[in-house]
Amino acid sequence: MFTIVIIIIIRRALTSNHNSFAGCCSRNFHIAKASSSSNFSSTFVTTTTTTTTNQRRSPSIARLRRQTVSSGQTSSSLTTMGNEATTSIVWFRKGLRIHDNPALSEALIDAKNFSGGDESKKVLPLFILDPWFCNEKSVGANRMNFLLQSLTNLNENMGSLLSIENVNDANNCLTVVQGKPKDVLPNVIKKFNVSSIYFEKEQVEPFGKQRDEEIIEMCKKLNVDVNTYASHTLYDQEFLLSKASAKGIPPSTMGAFQKVLANVGEPPSPVPEPPKNSLRVIPNAGDALSKEFKYANGIPTLEDLGYKAKSLSFKGGKGGETEGLRRMRGALCRGGDGYKYVQEFDKPQSSPCQLFAKEKGSGKALNPFEMAKKTSSSSPKEESLLWPSTTALSPHLKFGTVSVRQFYFELQDILKNELKGKHTNPPTSLMGQILWREFYYVNACGTPNYDKMVGNRICKQIKWKHDPENLAKWENAQTGFPWIDAAMTQLKEEGWMHHLARHAVACFLTRGDLFISWEEGARVFDRDLVDADWALNNGNWMWLSASSFFYQYFRVYGPHSFAKKYDKEGAYVKHFLPVLKDMPSKYVYEPWTAPLEVQKKAGCIVGVDYPKPMVDHAVASKQCMAWMNEAYAAGKEKKSGGEEKSNKKAKTK
Numbered sequence: 001m002f003t004i005v006i007i008i009i010i011r012r013a014l015t016s017n018h019n020s021f022a023g024c025c026s027r028n029f030h031i032a033k034a035s036s037s038s039n040f041s042s043t044f045v046t047t048t049t050t051t052t053t054n055q056r057r058s059p060s061i062a063r064l065r066r067q068t069v070s071s072g073q074t075s076s077s078l079t080t081m082g083n084e085a086t087t088s089i090v091w092f093r094k095g096l097r098i099h100d101n102p103a104l105s106e107a108l109i110d111a112k113n114f115s116g117g118d119e120s121k122k123v124l125p126l127f128i129l130d131p132w133f134c135n136e137k138s139v140g141a142n143r144m145n146f147l148l149q150s151l152t153n154l155n156e157n158m159g160s161l162l163s164i165e166n167v168n169d170a171n172n173c174l175t176v177v178q179g180k181p182k183d184v185l186p187n188v189i190k191k192f193n194v195s196s197i198y199f200e201k202e203q204v205e206p207f208g209k210q211r212d213e214e215i216i217e218m219c220k221k222l223n224v225d226v227n228t229y230a231s232h233t234l235y236d237q238e239f240l241l242s243k244a245s246a247k248g249i250p251p252s253t254m255g256a257f258q259k260v261l262a263n264v265g266e267p268p269s270p271v272p273e274p275p276k277n278s279l280r281v282i283p284n285a286g287d288a289l290s291k292e293f294k295y296a297n298g299i300p301t302l303e304d305l306g307y308k309a310k311s312l313s314f315k316g317g318k319g320g321e322t323e324g325l326r327r328m329r330g331a332l333c334r335g336g337d338g339y340k341y342v343q344e345f346d347k348p349q350s351s352p353c354q355l356f357a358k359e360k361g362s363g364k365a366l367n368p369f370e371m372a373k374k375t376s377s378s379s380p381k382e383e384s385l386l387w388p389s390t391t392a393l394s395p396h397l398k399f400g401t402v403s404v405r406q407f408y409f410e411l412q413d414i415l416k417n418e419l420k421g422k423h424t425n426p427p428t429s430l431m432g433q434i435l436w437r438e439f440y441y442v443n444a445c446g447t448p449n450y451d452k453m454v455g456n457r458i459c460k461q462i463k464w465k466h467d468p469e470n471l472a473k474w475e476n477a478q479t480g481f482p483w484i485d486a487a488m489t490q491l492k493e494e495g496w497m498h499h500l501a502r503h504a505v506a507c508f509l510t511r512g513d514l515f516i517s518w519e520e521g522a523r524v525f526d527r528d529l530v531d532a533d534w535a536l537n538n539g540n541w542m543w544l545s546a547s548s549f550f551y552q553y554f555r556v557y558g559p560h561s562f563a564k565k566y567d568k569e570g571a572y573v574k575h576f577l578p579v580l581k582d583m584p585s586k587y588v589y590e591p592w593t594a595p596l597e598v599q600k601k602a603g604c605i606v607g608v609d610y611p612k613p614m615v616d617h618a619v620a621s622k623q624c625m626a627w628m629n630e631a632y633a634a635g636k637e638k639k640s641g642g643e644e645k646s647n648k649k650a651k652t653k
């Protein structure tokens with residue numbers, strides 16, 4: 001009996017129709033090869049743990065080997081043998097999209113190419129809500145809401161890929177369950193006869209890297225093929241690191257990084273979206289899991305997850321790739337003025353005080369560019385996008401509802417073909433912003449203990465103060481400096497702040513005024529930002545605290561002077577701190593300097609209705625600079641003591 005089953009499998013494998021998915025398959029491989037002919041394996045497909053890359057190009061062979069191996073090993077594999085139709089899991093974590101999603105595309109290609117008699121392989125798109133982050137202490141309500149919206153939209157968008165036989169499953173393409181991946185996945189694997197799993201590789205976050213390692217080990221034991229892809233960044237970070245590092249150390253300046261990029265060439269192109277009728281799901285998969293796991297029958301609401309947030313007011317639009325692509329394309333043709341926004345984008349000139357607002361003509365290109373035609377902003381009922389001075393694409397890039405490669409190539413097309421090179425340039429241009437993202441990723445990938453000061457090779461060791469009381473004042477927008485408090489209020493209420501507002505509050509907390517560790521600030525941002533991103537958050541905090549990348553600690557942002565340059569009247573402050581709404585503009589950034597009569601008239605007495613400034617900035621910043629000076633000097637001393645020999649060597653080179 002056993003031999004007969006093996007013979008049947010071999011026959012079917014050999015007679016399988018490899019071209020049944022030709023359109024998608026050939027384009028997919030063509031693009032991957034064309035874009036990175038020299039580095040296909042390192043930039044596109046990153047890991048296949050139980051099959052080799054070559055085996056994956058020929059699914060029937062991969063399957064044959066897999067089943068031959070498993071049939072001799074475990075009793076559960078005998079069940080697999082007896083049941084022709086197996087399942088692939090597409091495990092979504094970030095990358096919540098169907099465009100440029102190599103894991104999803106390859107799973108569908110492999111499933112279609114799989115020859116299982118009359119049955120082709122089914123695919124189970126899965127998202128696991130780890131209880132570790134499903135609570136307000138770890139992830140703020142704005143971000144969780146954005147995630148749930150993104151999952152809802154992913155489910156809808158996958159509906160457009162469903163095979164005809166699955167017409168009734170349009171609302172249940174994505175199975176969402178709550179649990180730890182290491183508990184959920186073995187259960188799902190056994191229940192649905194899973195033979196392969198596809199997911200986007202986590203390349204930087206220690207938590208995710210460890211989780212993935214454990215899952216890969218577990219899959220090996222269960223004879224499940226694991227296919228992972230580096231698609232959250234422009235390049236596979238390990239590939240980039242191998243090209244970008246001097247002795248394993250990533251470039252610490254944008255200039256050095258750009259030189260590396262010039263040598264590695266363009267990133268891989270986005271993979272084509274899977275075609276319609278390509279997704280064959282397991283009907284009612286959620287039902288089968290609902291006894292063991294919460295929320296298997298749909299996508300939970302914030303209330304289901306125990307969130308009690310009253311104010312949910314992220315202004316950058318809904319989560320999900322539909323809205324993300326609309327925002328991305330809206331940004332590329334913003335203002336409807338011949339790509340002027342892209343052409344003139346200059347980050348330091350963008351205002352941290354500009355509130356999210358409607359813009360005339362936003363989202364409509366006067367000069368339609370082929371890719372922008374895809375924008376879905378034509379429906380008159382659709383809400384118009386609200387814009388700050390920058391794109392507010394960060395939550396979409398964080399969750400991968402917009403592919404950074406898609407963004408890169410659509411922007412590149414405009415710069416080259418529409419603007420013909422006449423535009424601002426990195427590092428301050430819009431392309432420059434994409435490169436900053438990549439810069440922090442490669443540094444995060446190549447730096448152990450990147451999110452800590454101790455044990456972090458690139459981080460200055462500074463004796464920050466432990467001061468929970470002052471930290472709480474900063475966190476709760478009670479510093480007495482309206483500009484700082486307004487920005488922290490925006491963070492708390494909306495989950496987003498402009499880059500320069502982040503600069504100001506980060507500088508104030510660390511080297512500017514309070515001398516509290518950047519790790520504390522990063523923790524608050526990590527909880528409250530909709531776009532909280534491990535690599536970007538820790539990297540930027542190191543920069544702002546002059547702990548790494550940037551060392552001019554004597555250049556401090558004035559907590560009452562900086563924002564005046566952008567917003568003389570203080571409209572931003574008055575919006576987020578209504579207690580100051582009637583304060584004359586002259587005093588709005590420094591209300592403590594207003595005569596008592598003026599304060600009374602404005603209905604805001606400093607020390608009663610609004611806090612007095614928690615420090616004297618002139619004194620505090622001077623003291624902070626002295627401490628920074630000491631820390632830098634101590635670091636130099638240590639270095640010259642400990643590395644005397646290697647320094648001598650370096651000089652003689």
Ligand SMILES: Cc1cc2nc3c(=O)[nH]c(=O)nc-3n(C[C@H](O)[C@H](O)[C@H](O)COP(=O)(O)OP(=O)(O)OC[C@H]3O[C@@H](n4cnc5c(N)ncnc54)[C@H](O)[C@@H]3O)c2cc1C
Pocket residue numbers: 347390391392393394395397398433434436437438440497498499500502503506525529531532533534536537538540541544
């Ligand atoms: C202390 C501090 C903490 C930060 N934490 C985060 C974070 O957790 N998540 C996050 O996405 N950004 C973070 N940033 C970077 C930056 O502030 C945001 O990416 C940006 O403000 C998001 O707005 P936007 O999408 O409109 O940016 P745009 O200016 O429109 O830029 C487009 C995209 O480029 C990338 N980008 C822009 N600036 C930077 C930068 N300085 N570093 C890296 N990538 C950049 C982002 O992906 C952004 O969405 C932090 C900055 C500071 C100073």
